Amino acid sequence: MKHDSTGRPAARKMRLSWHDPALRAIVYQVLVVGAVALTAWYLIANTLHNLAVRNIATGFAFLDKEAGFAIGESLIDYSPQDTYRRAIIVGLVNTLRVAFISLVCATILGIVIGIARLSANWLVARVAAMYVEFVRNIPLLLQLLIWYALISEILPGPKDALHPLPGVFLSNRGLMVPAFEGDSLSGIVVGLLISLAAISAIASWQRSVFLRTGTQHRLWGWAVGALLLLPTVGWIATGQDIHFDAPRITGFSFDGGWTFSPELFALLAGLVTYTAAFIAEIVRSGIQSVGRGQWEAAQSIGLRRGRVLRLVVLPQALRVIVPPTTSQYLNVVKNSSLAVAIGYPDLVAVVNTTLNQTGQAIEGFLIIMAAYMTVSLIISAFMNWYNARIMLVER
Numbered sequence: 001m002k003h004d005s006t007g008r009p010a011a012r013k014m015r016l017s018w019h020d021p022a023l024r025a026i027v028y029q030v031l032v033v034g035a036v037a038l039t040a041w042y043l044i045a046n047t048l049h050n051l052a053v054r055n056i057a058t059g060f061a062f063l064d065k066e067a068g069f070a071i072g073e074s075l076i077d078y079s080p081q082d083t084y085r086r087a088i089i090v091g092l093v094n095t096l097r098v099a100f101i102s103l104v105c106a107t108i109l110g111i112v113i114g115i116a117r118l119s120a121n122w123l124v125a126r127v128a129a130m131y132v133e134f135v136r137n138i139p140l141l142l143q144l145l146i147w148y149a150l151i152s153e154i155l156p157g158p159k160d161a162l163h164p165l166p167g168v169f170l171s172n173r174g175l176m177v178p179a180f181e182g183d184s185l186s187g188i189v190v191g192l193l194i195s196l197a198a199i200s201a202i203a204s205w206q207r208s209v210f211l212r213t214g215t216q217h218r219l220w221g222w223a224v225g226a227l228l229l230l231p232t233v234g235w236i237a238t239g240q241d242i243h244f245d246a247p248r249i250t251g252f253s254f255d256g257g258w259t260f261s262p263e264l265f266a267l268l269a270g271l272v273t274y275t276a277a278f279i280a281e282i283v284r285s286g287i288q289s290v291g292r293g294q295w296e297a298a299q300s301i302g303l304r305r306g307r308v309l310r311l312v313v314l315p316q317a318l319r320v321i322v323p324p325t326t327s328q329y330l331n332v333v334k335n336s337s338l339a340v341a342i343g344y345p346d347l348v349a350v351v352n353t354t355l356n357q358t359g360q361a362i363e364g365f366l367i368i369m370a371a372y373m374t375v376s377l378i379i380s381a382f383m384n385w386y387n388a389r390i391m392l393v394e395r
Contacts, residue, residue: 047362062358063088069353071345073261084354091350092371098264098346099333099375102271106332107325109272110279115309117284128280135277141338143274148266148342158249167246167257175260176247185242191234195226263344267336275332282324286317318390326383330376337372347371 018024051058063085070080074090075097116128135143152172156162161171167178202219235242247257260268290313298308339346348368355364 051362058360058362060360060363062354062360062363065358067354068357071350072343073264073345084358087350087354088347088367091345091347094345094350095333095336095339095347095371096375098267098271098336098339098344101268102275102332102336103329105268105272106275106279106328109276111283113276113280114283114287117280118287132277132280135273136281140270140274140335141341144266144270144338144342147269148262151262151266158252158254161249169247169249169254172262173254173259174262175265176254177258177260178246179256179258180242181245187234187238188231188242189234191231192227195230198226198230199223261344263339263342266342267339267344271332271335274335275328278328278331279325282321282328283317286321287313289320290316315390319387322383322387322390326380326387329379329383333375333379334372337368 016023048058064083066080067082067084067087068080069087071078071087071090073094075093076090078086078090113128113131116124117132119125119128151174155170155172158169158171158173161169161173161176163169169176199222202222206219245256247254247259287309294312294316295308298312299305303311336346337348340349340352343349351364351368355361
């Protein structure tokens with residue numbers, strides 16, 4: 001084999017002969033790309049021709065027309081006089097709300113159950129194992145229907161609502177919890193987000209200094225100060241207008257606080273319990289992938305089992321846990337589309353109503369596909385970034 005001046009193998013020139021594998025590879029790739037492009041062109045042209053023959057309008061101009069239908073739940077202002085574009089945004093926001101709450105709750109519950117499966121307590125470990133095997137082997141759609149039936153048919157009415165915690169009510173109208181309201185709430189949230197970003201940046205800097213010099217700085221005081229100072233600045237800057245609003249029983253309903261409707265509550269309960277069972281198995285397998293010697297070495301220097309798990313085992317197990325957990329996060333987003341089965345107005349339900357009124361089926365499905373693909377790619381990119389940060393780096 002010939003080598004260049006640097007000692008590396010010299011690039012081989014491609015010959016214009018069918019016996020040259022490099023030329024054959026290029027030809028095959030061109031043919032495959034051409035076949036895919038030709039198939040796509042045929043399908044699109046045939047679809048447009050059939051739509052034109054049937055006088056069915058195409059394009060996204062319908063988005064600026066009046067929707068004319070109501071949406072039961074909305075985090076942003078909406079009325080039937082708004083456009084289809086606004087209605088679809090409402091559905092997308094509802095989907096994002098369900099996905100975010102489900103991801104956070106399923107992660108916490110899955111970690112707890114996964115650790116419980118490895119508990120030294122026989123009863124705790126068996127109960128956790130029974131939960132995992134029972135929940136993950138029942139179809140999610142069936143679980144959603146069961147949760148909705150339990151909430152809407154079995155729970156008592158507002159006057160006899162369950163009252164498990166102060167200010168919290170659970171009835172066939174859903175779950176009612178206390179809430180903070182006022183113009184300053186947005187300022188506090190922005191201040192909190194900025195403080196979390198600052199803490200993340202400080203922690204990253206601290207880690208780089210420790211890896212470079214071996215010196216560890218205790219910066220928890222700065223973190224606590226940021227968490228207290230920046231939200232306070234946001235509260236003062238936005239007029240100090242915030243108050244606590246607890247739900248109250250008014251006749252046959254509730255007033256005040258935040259209300260999770262039966263549809264939303266059933267959807268969250270189903271998604272969280274179902275996904276947590278899979279995350280629990282991922283956490284269990286990740287912990288068990290860490291060698292027993294790590295446990296014994298940490299315990300030999302006096303660390304208790306809880307600190308060994310938190311400081312030694314889990315940081316190593318994360319490298320095994322994160323990749324399959326990413327798939328579960330993506331499944332949560334996609335499984336939220338089952339909300340249409342219990343009447344929650346998510347993106348799929350709103351778009352279905354839209355295409356039934358306008359006949360723009362292709363455009364509607366393209367909107368759904370684009371929305372779910374965008375959200376999934378964002379989650380995947382974030383999890384891949386986090387996985388790259390915790391992976392072992394060979395020296």
